Amino acid sequence: MKRKLIGALVGAAVMSMSAGQALAQAKAPAAKGMAAKPAGVKLSGEMVKIGVLTDMSGVYSDLGGQGSVTSAQMAIDDFKAQAKPGWKIELVYADHQNKADVGSNKAREWYDTQGVDMMTDVLNSAVALAVSKVTLEKKRVLIDAGAATTRLTNEDCTPYTVHYVYDTYALANGGGKAVVKQGGDSWFFLTADYAFGHSLEKDTADVVKANGGKVLGAVRHPLNASDFSSFLLQAQASKAKIVGLANAGGDTINSIKAANEFGLTKNQKLVGLLTQITDIHALGLPTTQGMMFTEGFYWNLNAETRDWSRRYFAKMKKMPSMLQAGVYSAVLTYLKAVQAAGTDEADAVMKQLKSMTINDMFAKNGKIREDGRMVHDMFLVEVKKQAESKEPWDYYHVRSVIPGNEAFQPLSLSRCPLVKK
């Protein structure tokens, strides 16, 4: 009896690890009443279908998740209002549960049986790399707004993948360089133990060394670790001036919280390498004030960003992360490219995308390079003190604007085979 029971228990534990997050998947209401198709726009399946694949319920769902779906829908609505396309646009979304196999299966299903033309968000580097391969095989378009790994535009670049919002190089370059210049020349890394964390750690370490700093060590923690105090104690023992957090979402939040509790912040400075406004909101300003990091978007930047973000806020009751804002821009840009190309055939759309200049609330003079990198300005921000914050979500001082051609890896260093040298 007991053995059977223990067997059941172990089985259930495994079950809960693999299916713990119930698969959330649904179709957004389809756009209706636009059957009339103008001559000149040739569409597969009589419509353009966009798929948002993201983490709907797990550790990154506040960075993308429902917010990304809302953003994509806003882009579709805005495009319809402005361009009056006269063809149907449909939005579908699904939860990849941060699992590469779930993500690539969903991509296959969408491309093969649902006629999805373009996928976006696709946060989580491991999932993005898997989906990018399927996209290449099926010849569709992936505009990745959520993943961080530079492999998407280097070793694993494809003619059908665009990397839209940020990457580990840009994060490392912005934050890393600025911090070393301010005297933070010895580093210790707290790294999430998977593709993204390793990539972020390596890129940052390279920047630190190139600017004359040194790296004293690193500790790799499992994704979703519940307690960070042990790792922080090791960071403390390293006596490095800077502790770089090469992790994201809930892991970053718990690292920062524990660092404050254990007094690490008294003698050492924390640098979040992928910190986003949702993390700052979750922790509050007293815990995070003075932190510096690189962002791709800030809602309170200018009239245009404020305007869009307030519309987003009205729907989500939160301000957008750079991923969510990026999804809006990616979908809008894609739809414009389809219209300009007169087809949703992937090669033609990609050619159009790479020849366009992107100007919207997210990017100014954005350009998509031959390796798939969308080049746009990034921002080095510092978190405000409580007293300096004038309204809810007023969290950042923008310390400098990093021009796109400095923020991202130069094309000459690209390891992407598509780049002709």
Place this chain on the structure above:
Amino acid sequence: MSEIFGVPVQALMGQLMLGLVNGSFYAMLSLGLAVIFGMLNIINFAHGALYMMGAMFAWMGLNYFGIGYWWSLLLAPLGVGLVGILIERSMLRWLYKLDHLYGLLLTFGLALIIEGLFRDQYGVSGQPYSIPEELTGAFNLGFMFLPKYRAWVILASLTVCFATWYVIEKTPLGAYLRAATENPQLTQAFGINVPLMVMLTYGFGVALAGFAGVLAAPALQVSPLMGSNLIIVVFAVVVIGGMGSILGSIVTGLGLGIVEGLTKVFWPEASATVVFVIMAIVLLLRPAGLFGREK
């Protein structure tokens, strides 16, 4: 400074201390599971969700009603216990006669529903909960900087764990409980209200989870996912300690916390796995667990 395998002894002592803190949480949660399994034969998969609920109740109490940490420490577990009693009365009691799997599946479903409700309302990034005024600051132990709050966690959880063990093993009430587990019909024949005891036991077991949740709230981010990150490890602790063994779950919880803490020093990447490796070894050598008895 002396070293063990290239790691300074001082750093090692620090990690042992932190392991003990984590072990305290494991001990409290696995104790609740052990009590529930021992008395009700239910594998309570909702335990992690109820732990999270304890933390959320503390946060809601503070932000909506201005109830401070110390009152939350009392009220949130009571609230969670009441929710538990409702679950037991309305759903669980129909399953006692069926195979264990049914109880497991029901509580697993409940866990997903509870987590889903909180996630829908609050998102996954969670809410900050500050450390109570009296416990801010830290002790300098010479070998490490131990926040007072973490020390309090060890103290509080050990007290609660050993009080529970004492009540069940050494008092008349505990004797009734154990009798009701052994032979419910006979115990009822002696005029003891067994269904009432079972209900209160479940309520108490999940209240322990709620208590652990309140203790965790200031140390971790109060997030709807905090329970699911922890619960699998806690189940492994129960299996290693021996299903239903009270003392086993306390000792194993603390012990595995320490083992995990040491793994974080020597091989951090394996720290999420080490507990399961131990579980596999224990199951092969002693299928009933370290403290369990073969029936």
